[in-house]
Amino acid sequence: MKQRTPVFVNILIITGLLIVFYYLFVQSYSFFSSLYFWGTVIIGGILAYIHSAIGDLIENKKFAKLSDEEKAAYLAEKKIPFLKRQYMAAFKKQSETEEKDILIDHGFDGIMELDNQLPKWWVGLFWFGTAFCIVYVFAFSFTDFASPIKEYEKEYKEQEASVAAYLENQPPVTLESAEFSEDNIAAGEEVFKTNCVSCHSEGGRGGIGPNLTDNFWKNQPEKKLFKNVFHIVENGVTGTAMQAWGKNGVLTGTDIQNVAAYVYSINQLKKPITPAEGGAPPYGDEANWEKQ
Ligand code: HEC
Structure with missing residues (x-):
């Protein structure tokens, strides 16, 4: 049976993602003083607690069905602190006995290919990248955020305005004032x-x-x-x-x-x-x- 992620970790992740997404659309950290932001954080926290409570019920049911040996193994694993468990899972190496089971049935020059599980940090990064990509493409296509063309147009207009302002304050060039350069x-x-x-x-x-x-x-x-x-x-x-x-x-x-x-x-x-x-x-x- 799999160990569950503690609720505080889920709340941290939700809050982190909310900050990223709020920043994407607000484009400054001013939302920290907004009730909407803290409201969504609280709603996210409540949902995480509900999710965790349901998880507890399911866990208890499943636990009852385990054999004594499995129960002991599960409880022993549960004692390891969350971060240490994550670290061990992320950098876990297959033992040699396990390698036999995950050997893919082809090789070349004596090189064998193993059907290793991808490290968790890698998979996590992959999903984060995918989610970020979707949000970014959406923001790029439908909002003014991070659009080079829009930024260019804005800066170009500002430049033009400042050139116009400069020229307006500049006395016109006359025969007397004209100089070769x-x-x-x-x-x-x-x-x-x-x-x-x-x-x-x-x-x-x-x-x-x-x-x-x-x-x-x-x-x-x-x-x-x-x-x-x-x-x-x-x-x-x-x-x-x-x-x-x-x-x-x-x-x-x-x-x-x-x-x-x-x-x-x-x-x-x-x-x-x-x-x-x-x-x-x-x-x-x-x-x-x-x-x-
Ligand atoms: C439609 C034809 C035409 C255009 C366009 C034109 N010019 Fe001329 N330009 C002349 C002619 C013809 C003369 C000679 C006037 C004369 O006989 O004194 C001349 C004379 C000059 C002279 C004096 C030459 C001398 O020997 O005294 C200068 C300098 C000059 N032009 C500069 C310019 C500049 C700079 C422009 C563009 C802003 C320009 N011209 C556009 C036809 C033109």
């Missing part, structure tokens, strides 16, 4: 690809609009190259296809600062694309820019 070149390249490449071509080599990589400039309202580009993009060139991107409200000051950094970079940090390499011929006068 290498960090803006990549963003400027994107602005260029979207808005400028149709006329100034790939890499600014020129097409409908002039070559932006050489040192010939038709429009030179400013003394420094970066400011000059900012000025032209903001105000355009009246009477030509080059519109006033800033004044017309197509690009923000930040966009213009970025694209001006990009134009500066292809003009100053790279070699000019000559007509021989597919660049547009010089347009305007040779420039003599002041240092940045």
Whole structure:
């Protein structure tokens, strides 16, 4: 006859599982101060006691039917403390005489296979894992808990909000405040690809609009190259296809600062694309820019 698990162990297990499940859905330990939680713990405890009382009745009935020898063995085993009994059962090894009974009838290279009972800790872990998996999949599919997509969306929105808040407090970039920074070149390249490449071509080599990589400039309202580009993009060139991107409200000051950094970079940090390499011929006068 099997020994029964003491009721306090069952209550501990129930309470532990309740904590895990409550945490899964509440996502903080605030439920410890909730009456619902303690209510379920108490109900769980009462059920465990009822279960144990019924178990006692059945145990008594079964015990009466045992032979004297079996009764003695059962009582002796019952004296071993619960945890020690669990430990012994969990790490129990089959004795050699038992091995004969559990030998599976095949082998290879002299290796025999035994139909050993799985250790209890292993089986326990397996069932815990299975139960956890079911709860987790449920929580993942139908609640917001531990969903990477939901977490990503939330954080993304927060980031966007903080960027918007930052930009709102930031004075708009103007011709006076604009500055060249290498960090803006990549963003400027994107602005260029979207808005400028149709006329100034790939890499600014020129097409409908002039070559932006050489040192010939038709429009030179400013003394420094970066400011000059900012000025032209903001105000355009009246009477030509080059519109006033800033004044017309197509690009923000930040966009213009970025694209001006990009134009500066292809003009100053790279070699000019000559007509021989597919660049547009010089347009305007040779420039003599002041240092940045
Ligand atoms: C619809 C065609 C078109 C588009 C799009 C365009 N440009 Fe232009 N751009 C021109 C033309 C044409 C000129 C020459 C104006 C002139 O004759 O003075 C010019 C001139 C310029 C100049 C001055 C060149 C010089 O030699 O004086 C700069 C700098 C410039 N564009 C940058 C840009 C940037 C940056 C963008 C994108 C935001 C852009 N352009 C988009 C057609 C265009």
